[in-house]
Structures are given as structure tokens and as C-alpha cells.
Amino acid sequence: MTAHAHAAHLETSTGLDNRKVAIWTFIGSECMFFATLISNYLVNKGKSLVGPFPHEPWTSPAGQHFEPIFEIPLVTLGTALLLFSSLFVVLALSGAQRGSRKALIGWLGATIACGVFFAGMQVYEFTHFVHRGLGFTTNLFGSSFYTLTGFHGTHVAIGVLWLATLWVDALRGKLPPAKSLNLEMAALYWHFVDVVWIIIFPVVYLIQ
Amino acid sequence: MATRVLDQPHAHAAAHGEKTGLWSWITTVDHKRIGVLYGATAFIFFLMGGIEALLLRIQLGSPENTFLSPDLYNQLFTMHGTTMIFLAVMPLSAMFFNYLIPLQIGARDVAFPRLNAFSYWVFLLGGLFLNASFLFGAAPDQGWFGYANLTSKQYSPGLNVDFWMLGLQILGIASLAAAVNFFVTIVNMRAPGMTLMRMPMFVWMSLITQVLLLLAFPVITVALILLMYDRFFGSAFFVPSGGGDPLLWQHLFWIFGHPEVYILILPAFGIVSEVLPVFSRKPLFGYAAMVFSGVFIAFLGFGVWSHHMFSTGMGPLADTFFALTTMLIAIPTGVKIFNWIGTMWGGSLQYRTPMLFAIGFIAMFIIGGLSGVMHSSPPADLQQTDTYFVVAHFHYVLFGGSIFGLTAGAYYWWPKMFGRMLNERLGQLHFWLMLIGFNLTFFPMHFVGLHGMPRRVYTYPEGLGFDLMNQIETAGSFVLALAFLVFLVNIFQTWRKPRNAPADPWNGATLEWAIPSPPPEFNFAEIPTVHGRDALWEQKRQRGGPLPEPARVSGAGIHMPNPSYWPLVTAVGILAFFVTLMMLAKIGIWAVIASFALLLLGVYKWAYEPAG
Known part of the structure; x- marks a missing residue:
């Protein structure tokens, strides 16, 4: 961006690049976005008029039986991979800063792969839940669950797109150490998306 | 370094001269031009909101009037409120942010010039989208805070609420992008030696406003998303029959809505804090107290939202908490008022037009502040809620506060922005007409409100004691209109005068007066x-x-960002995305995907475009 137009002449007031301050500012704002979504989930918790429910089985008045919706093992795997991807993106950034093209491309690829797996896991999970009787409008649990995890998933998808764009840059040799801030911004965003999931996972899946 | 090249005629100089023509405005990334665009657009929206208000006042001028149908009345008061808040006062403040923050902190532009252009285009398109609802005869009609269940598909099946919720969503994007930009600009682009505690008070209040925007807007974003899901996809977040809770909307809306009122007033606080010292020939009294009271107001602003909801019956504990936090806000606000008076105390006062508006601001804002403290008591509030007393209160703070402050700023910085001094006699006439018209319009509302006249009802029966007061209010609203007519005449007359305003017509205290009027594109040669x-x-x-x-000076050799049209393309992509989403049932998912593709194209072209 244009930060360098000024940076070429004088230092910034904080010594940090404008873009770095901007991404932190944006993340601060995003905290309120997810805080509101998570609050909405908690406010609506236990207020569904009909099942299926997250943790308990449910039999409809018509006699149809529904198992508890959540399946913890799969989402735990997705969570673990998402957490590892935060480590991978740090290694990729280190590679970018050192000018190690191999480390950059390899670790960034691993990060993207984890992100793709997580997003895929969520697509599978959503379809699976719908098959088991939880549509978006079935009950308040369905609406608030799909809204919260859906917006997190959208953030993951945007992160994957961003990282993949940088990965193509790296393959074309257009991500030299001097431009490693491009990756650092995406990495900060990626860590944030991870941290949000660290809150969502226990609040939504684990706490009964 | 720059000075050495400055005097030499340079082949490159033309690139930094005054660019003209429509295309130069469409592609501009200059914070001053974007500021002018914001100001002009917002002023037109302000006049539209004013005309809406006049129509409402004509309807209420006599009992059982049939000038407006109840339905049209609902649309007009909703659009009046929505327009004045989101399309007039906020972007008028954004005009001053844009124009002044870089000048006052000694920078050549904002941190992200293209993002700045993007904010403006999204704001413009969002405002047009919202007002396009009139063309469909379906302007929003549920009130500016859009309470559930009025907004539910069941009770509002038409497009009215759709226009409102998507329009606000679009405008929110503009506000958030601008907030990130100004926050980074103030934090990171101050001239050497401009420490935080040396910043002009307008910059301080702007910084606080950006923080409020950053933290409050995501909440309304989520609330509007939930409403959209309820209306478009059939969820039941705010629908009791599906287990949802209409009160959740009120909480989410006011967690945003209360900080929003400080978003509306803090920039005016900043403007007045610039004007008063200059025309009192004395530094601002209690600078640090002014800074910290501003911070304290913003902090408390997040803890008072439920005072808008006393009538919902939250129980004694919640009522007490929110009453106390609300009363607490009177303290930092009082500190500010005493400091403004302290600034004037013992100064050699010069009653020029900006100063008159600043003093008018203090007086009117005190009245609005006092009626606000009255609302903070739940038993009193239960009598006042939803009556014209509340309408009187928030017009004293929003019009008597924000608009008086913004008008003071307009007169004060006009010569800087356009190189021409506004006519002083017409300015004084504007002030007195506005002060008289404003009080004629809104002071009687206190009385009719306490007598029980409800707001948002299109008429009232004869003989309830409302008739005379309403006549006075309607007459007053036309005096107000006349005041702004005088302002328009002043603007047109001034436009024809030569550009001969000096750099520093008021003997100013801040850096924008150190450079020519209007400033060159690069602001500061050095x-x-x-x-x-x-x-x-x-x-x-x-x-x-x-x-x-x-x-x-020519400014050759000063490196300025390149113009770009990708911010506009991206903004159009966002508008297309929301429009196609609204028409999803009619035109299908592919139109939404195509709009999204346009949005992505804009983002990528923007990201890979050399910034200059």
C-alpha cells in the first residue's frame, strides 16, 4: 500500500508499519463481532422449542427419535489441525523472513492444507447434521449454531484464499523477505481465526 | 530533503498540479477531495432529511390533519431519523476527519488513501440504496431503531425493512473501513514531536470516535445479520413463536446505539474545542482533563445501553445499575462544559460566526444534557419514554449539539477548504435564525411530551392541549429551514468570490493554518x-x-499516491452483492455469485495495483 510513500521519508510514530497497526485494529473490531455471535449462541442456548438437541437425544411428539447432534471426535481432529496450522504459518513466516523459499512454500502449503481440511470438515459436518434432522430453521439451536460456526468457517475460507494467494506469489518468487509483512498480516489474521475457534470449540461443543 | 527540489521547475510538476474533471474526482485518493465529497454528499442528504422533517411538521401543525397518510408518515419519520444519523451527522463528521486529521497532525495523507476512497464510495452507494426505497414506495417505516416484532416478516412483509437492514449493513462497512484508516492515521502518522498529549483536541476526539466505531459497529452488524436471517431464511432469533426473544434485538441494538450517540457528538466536542480557544485568544482550559473526560465518556458509553429499555421491565437490579452508570456520564460531560466555559473566561472574545455557533452549542447541549440526566432515573423515564419529551431531548443533543458544532466547524474551516471566506453578516443571520428556530421547534416538545403526547403517531385529537404548542413547533421548523436557506445563499455567493482567503484568517493554533488555503495536494512542502x-x-x-x-510551491519530487478506480469497483461489487441478495428469490443465486466475483475482482486488482 502507500505506507512506503511516507515511510521512505520518515518513520511512523510508533515505528510499526501502518499495515501492521491496521490489521491489529481490524482484529480488535472483529473481537466484538465474534463476541456478539458467541453471546447470541449462549443467549439462545436451551431455548429451542423442539429438537434435535446438541447433547441429548430427543423423541418428537410423532415418535421419531433423534440422536444428540454433536460428534466430538471429528471436530476435535479439525480443531487440532487448525491449531497446528498456526504453528505452520509461523514457520512459513520465518522462512519468508529468512528468504528460505523452500520453508516458505512448504509450511505455507501445510497451513493451507490444514485450513482446507477444517473448512471441508465443516462442510461435511453441516451436511451430516442436516441429514440427521437439524436444518437452519429447525430450532434456535440450529439457527445460532450454523450462524456462529458458519461465520467462523467463512473467516477460515477467506483466510485460505488469502494464504493461497500469497502461496502463488511465493511460487512465482514474488514474496521476498522485504515483502514478508504481506504474509505476516495474513498470519496475524489466521492466528485470530484460530483463537476464536479455541473459544467456540469448548463453548459450543464441550460445555453441556 | 524536500526543500532543495522544491524551487526547481521540474517536468514532473504537472503530475502534482490541480487535476480537474470528473475522472479525477472518481479516481481521487486525496483525503481533502474525499473530505469535500463526503461533505457535499452528506449536506445533500441533510437537506433531504430536513425536508422530510418539514413534511412531518406540516402534518402535525394542526390536529387530525390529513396532509400525510399514516403509512407515509411512518416512512418519513423513519427515513428522517435514519438519514440524519447515518447519512448526515456521521458523514459530516467524516468530512472533518478526512480533511483535518492529516492536516492537524502534519501528514501528507491518511494511512490508506485508497481505503479512504473506498469508504466514501460505499457510503454514497449505501445512502443511494437506502433512499431508492422511496422509488418503490417502500421506504423503511419501522422507526430508526427497528424494534422486533415490527421488523418481522409477519408484520412487515414488504421491502421496507429489507432496504433499511441492508442499507445500514452497507453503511456499516463504510464506517468500519474509515475507522480503521483514521485510527491508524492518528496513531501512526503524526509529525515528529506531535506526541499524543500535544495533539489538537479535535484529533483526540476523532481518535476516541474511531475506537467507538470499531467496537460498536460489529454489534449492529451481527444484529442486522440475525434480522436478515429471520426475514430471508426463516430463522426465529427475534420471533417469540419460534422461541426467539424480541428483547435480544433491543439489547444488541442499544449496545451499538448508545456508543453511536457518542460517535455523533464527540466530533462536535472536538470542533468546539478548536473554535473556542482561537476566538477567546487563549489555550484550551484543562487540556488533559478534556482528553480523559472524552475517554471516560466513551468507556462509560458501553455500559449504559439499557437506559433505553427501562420500560421493558428488566427488574430493580438492572434498572439501578444502568441508572447509576448513566448518571455517572454527567460527570465527565460536566467537566467538558466547565472547561469550555473556563476557556472563554477572561479571554478576549471575538464573536465571529464560528464562535457564535460554538457558544450556541454549549448552551443548547447543556439543556439536552440536563433532560438526559432526567431520563436516567427509571421512574421518571417511565413517564417520558416514547413521548415528545424524548424527542425534545435528543434533538437538543443532536441538533443543538452535533449540528451546531458541525456548523461552527463549517464556518471555521471553510476558508481553509475552499480558499474563500463565508460572508460574516449572512453567517450571523444564519446563527440567530437557527438558534431561534431551533428553540421554537424543540423547546415546546418538552411540554407536549410531559403532557403525554406520544412520538411516532401521525396525528392527535383536538382539545388535548397539544394544538398551540404544535403550531409553534411547526412555525419554528420553517424558521430553521430559513436559517439553512441563508446558509445556502451564503455558500453560493461565496462561491463566486475570488479565492483570496489568507492561510491563517483566524490567527489559528493548529498546523492546518500554516499552509496555503486551499492546501496543495501534498499539504506540507516540508x-x-x-x-x-x-x-x-x-x-x-x-x-x-x-x-x-x-x-x-510546486511540490515536485514529493511522492504522492496514485489515483485508483478499484475502490469504486469494489464498492459497486458490495452494493451489487446486497441488491442481488435482496432479490434472491427473483433473480437467483448466480446473480449473487456474479456480484461477489466483481467484489473479488476489485479487491485483487486493488491489492496488486502499485500504490505509487
Whole structure:
């Protein structure tokens, strides 16, 4: 961006690049976005008029039986991979800063792969839940669950797109150490998306 | 470094001269031009909101009037409120952010010039989208805070609420992008020596406003998303029959809505804090107290939202908490008012137009503040809620506060922005007409409100004691309209005058007065070094007299960002995305995907475009 137009002449007031301050500012704002979504989930918790429910089985008045919706093992795997991807993106950034093209491309690829797996896991999970009787409008649990995890998933998808764009840059040799801030911004965003999931996972899946 | 190249004629100079023509405005990334665009657009929306208000006042001028149908009345009061808040006062503040923040902190532009252009285009398109609802005869009609269940598909099946919720969503994007930009600009692009506690008070209040925007807007974003899901996809977040809770909307809306009122007033606080010292010939009294009271107001602003909801019956504990936090806000606000008065105390006051508006601001804002403290008591509030007393209160703070403050700023910075001085006599006439018209319109509302006249009802029966007061209010609203007519005449007359305003017509204290009027594209030929508060007064003190008129220099060799149209393309992509989403049932998912593709194209072209 244009930060360098000024940076070429004088230092910034904080010594940090404008873009770095901007991404932190944006993340601060995003905290309120997810805080509101998570609050909405908690406010609506236990207020569904009909099942299926997250943790308990449910039999409809018509006699149809529904198992508890959540399946913890799969989402735990997705969570673990998402957490590892935060480590991978740090290694990729280190590679970018050192000018190690191999480390950059390899670790960034691993990060993207984890992100793709997580997003895929969520697509599978959503379809699976719908098959088991939880549509978006079935009950308040369905609406608030799909809204919260859906917006997190959208953030993951945007992160994957961003990282993949940088990965193509790296393959074309257009991500030299001097431009490693491009990756650092995406990495900060990626860590944030991870941290949000660290809150969502226990609040939504684990706490009964 | 810059000065050496400045005097030499350079082949490159033309690139930094005044660019003209429509295309130069469409592709501009200059914060000053974007500021002018914001101001002009917002002023047109302001006039539209004013005309809506006049129509409402005509309807209420006599009992059982049939000038407006109840349905049209609902649309007009909703659009009046929505327009004045989101399309007039907020973007008028954004005009001052844009134009002044870089000048006052000694920078050549904002941190992200293209993002700045993007904010403006999204704001413009969002405002047009919202007003396009009139063309469909389906303007929003549920009130500016859009309470559930009025907004549910069941009770509002038409497009009215769709226009409102998507329009606000679009405008929110503009506000958030601008907030990130100004926050980074103030934090990171101050001239050497401009420490935080040396910043002009307008910059401080702007910084606080950006923080409020950043933290409050995501909440309304989520609330609007939930509403959209309820209306478009059939969820039941705010629908009791599906287990949802209409009160959740009120909480989410006011967690945003209360900080929003400080978003509306803090920039005016900043403007007045610039104007009063200059026309009192005295530094601002209690600078640090002014800074911290601003911070304290913003902090408390997140803890008072439920005072908008006393009538919902939250119980004694919640009522007590929110009553106390609300009363607490009177303390930092009182500190500010005493400091403004302290600034004037013992000064050599010059009653020029900006000063008159600033003093009018203090007086009117005190009245609005006092009625606000009255609302903070739940038993009193239960009598006042949803009556014209509340309408009187928030017009005293929003019009008597924000609009008086913004008008003071307009007169004060007009010569800087356009190189021409507004006519002083017409300015004084504008002030007195506005002060009289404003009080005629809104003061009687206190009385009719306490007598029980409900707001948002299109008429009232004869003989309830409302008739005379309403006649006075309607007459007053036309005096107000006349005041703004005088302002328009002043603007048109001034436009035809030569551009001969000096750089520093008011003997100003801040850096924007150190450079020619209007400023060159690059603002400062040489980035200034700041040695204290009131940087320009400090320079004058050191010199022992007025500074010489700054020369216009070519600016060759100063590196400025390139113009770009990708922010506009991206903004159009966002508008198309929301429009196609609204028409999803009619035109299908592919139109939404195509709009999204346009949005992505804009983002990628923008990201890979050399910034200059």
C-alpha cells in the first residue's frame, strides 16, 4: 500500500508499519463481532422449542427419535489441525523472513492444507447434521449454531484464499523477505481465526 | 530533503498540479477531495432529511390533519431519523476527519488513501440504496431503531425493512473501513514531536470516535445479520413463536446505539474545542482533563445501553445499575462544559460566526444534557419514554449539539477548504435564525411530551392541549429551514468570490493554518516538527509575531499516491452483492455469485495495483 510513500521519508510514530497497526485494529473490531455471535449462541442456548438437541437425544411428539447432534471426535481432529496450522504459518513466516523459499512454500502449503481440511470438515459436518434432522430453521439451536460456526468457517475460507494467494506469489518468487509483512498480516489474521475457534470449540461443543 | 527540489521547475510538476474533471474526482485518493465529497454528499442528504422533517411538521401543525397518510408518515419519520444519523451527522463528521486529521497532525495523507476512497464510495452507494426505497414506495417505516416484532416478516412483509437492514449493513462497512484508516492515521502518522498529549483536541476526539466505531459497529452488524436471517431464511432469533426473544434485538441494538450517540457528538466536542480557544485568544482550559473526560465518556458509553429499555421491565437490579452508570456520564460531560466555559473566561472574545455557533452549542447541549440526566432515573423515564419529551431531548443533543458544532466547524474551516471566506453578516443571520428556530421547534416538545403526547403517531385529537404548542413547533421548523436557506445563499455567493482567503484568517493554533488555503495536494512542502501543544501558536510565539504568508510551491519530487478506480469497483461489487441478495428469490443465486466475483475482482486488482 502507500505506507512506503511516507515511510521512505520518515518513520511512523510508533515505528510499526501502518499495515501492521491496521490489521491489529481490524482484529480488535472483529473481537466484538465474534463476541456478539458467541453471546447470541449462549443467549439462545436451551431455548429451542423442539429438537434435535446438541447433547441429548430427543423423541418428537410423532415418535421419531433423534440422536444428540454433536460428534466430538471429528471436530476435535479439525480443531487440532487448525491449531497446528498456526504453528505452520509461523514457520512459513520465518522462512519468508529468512528468504528460505523452500520453508516458505512448504509450511505455507501445510497451513493451507490444514485450513482446507477444517473448512471441508465443516462442510461435511453441516451436511451430516442436516441429514440427521437439524436444518437452519429447525430450532434456535440450529439457527445460532450454523450462524456462529458458519461465520467462523467463512473467516477460515477467506483466510485460505488469502494464504493461497500469497502461496502463488511465493511460487512465482514474488514474496521476498522485504515483502514478508504481506504474509505476516495474513498470519496475524489466521492466528485470530484460530483463537476464536479455541473459544467456540469448548463453548459450543464441550460445555453441556 | 524536500526543500532543495522544491524551487526547481521540474517536468514532473504537472503530475502534482490541480487535476480537474470528473475522472479525477472518481479516481481521487486525496483525503481533502474525499473530505469535500463526503461533505457535499452528506449536506445533500441533510437537506433531504430536513425536508422530510418539514413534511412531518406540516402534518402535525394542526390536529387530525390529513396532509400525510399514516403509512407515509411512518416512512418519513423513519427515513428522517435514519438519514440524519447515518447519512448526515456521521458523514459530516467524516468530512472533518478526512480533511483535518492529516492536516492537524502534519501528514501528507491518511494511512490508506485508497481505503479512504473506498469508504466514501460505499457510503454514497449505501445512502443511494437506502433512499431508492422511496422509488418503490417502500421506504423503511419501522422507526430508526427497528424494534422486533415490527421488523418481522409477519408484520412487515414488504421491502421496507429489507432496504433499511441492508442499507445500514452497507453503511456499516463504510464506517468500519474509515475507522480503521483514521485510527491508524492518528496513531501512526503524526509529525515528529506531535506526541499524543500535544495533539489538537479535535484529533483526540476523532481518535476516541474511531475506537467507538470499531467496537460498536460489529454489534449492529451481527444484529442486522440475525434480522436478515429471520426475514430471508426463516430463522426465529427475534420471533417469540419460534422461541426467539424480541428483547435480544433491543439489547444488541442499544449496545451499538448508545456508543453511536457518542460517535455523533464527540466530533462536535472536538470542533468546539478548536473554535473556542482561537476566538477567546487563549489555550484550551484543562487540556488533559478534556482528553480523559472524552475517554471516560466513551468507556462509560458501553455500559449504559439499557437506559433505553427501562420500560421493558428488566427488574430493580438492572434498572439501578444502568441508572447509576448513566448518571455517572454527567460527570465527565460536566467537566467538558466547565472547561469550555473556563476557556472563554477572561479571554478576549471575538464573536465571529464560528464562535457564535460554538457558544450556541454549549448552551443548547447543556439543556439536552440536563433532560438526559432526567431520563436516567427509571421512574421518571417511565413517564417520558416514547413521548415528545424524548424527542425534545435528543434533538437538543443532536441538533443543538452535533449540528451546531458541525456548523461552527463549517464556518471555521471553510476558508481553509475552499480558499474563500463565508460572508460574516449572512453567517450571523444564519446563527440567530437557527438558534431561534431551533428553540421554537424543540423547546415546546418538552411540554407536549410531559403532557403525554406520544412520538411516532401521525396525528392527535383536538382539545388535548397539544394544538398551540404544535403550531409553534411547526412555525419554528420553517424558521430553521430559513436559517439553512441563508446558509445556502451564503455558500453560493461565496462561491463566486475570488479565492483570496489568507492561510491563517483566524490567527489559528493548529498546523492546518500554516499552509496555503486551499492546501496543495501534498499539504506540507516540508513535514513540520512540533515543539508543543497549539503548534502554530508556539511557532508564532517563538517568532515573536505573525508568520509570513506561506508561498505556493510546486511540490515536485514529493511522492504522492496514485489515483485508483478499484475502490469504486469494489464498492459497486458490495452494493451489487446486497441488491442481488435482496432479490434472491427473483433473480437467483448466480446473480449473487456474479456480484461477489466483481467484489473479488476489485479487491485483487486493488491489492496488486502499485500504490505509487
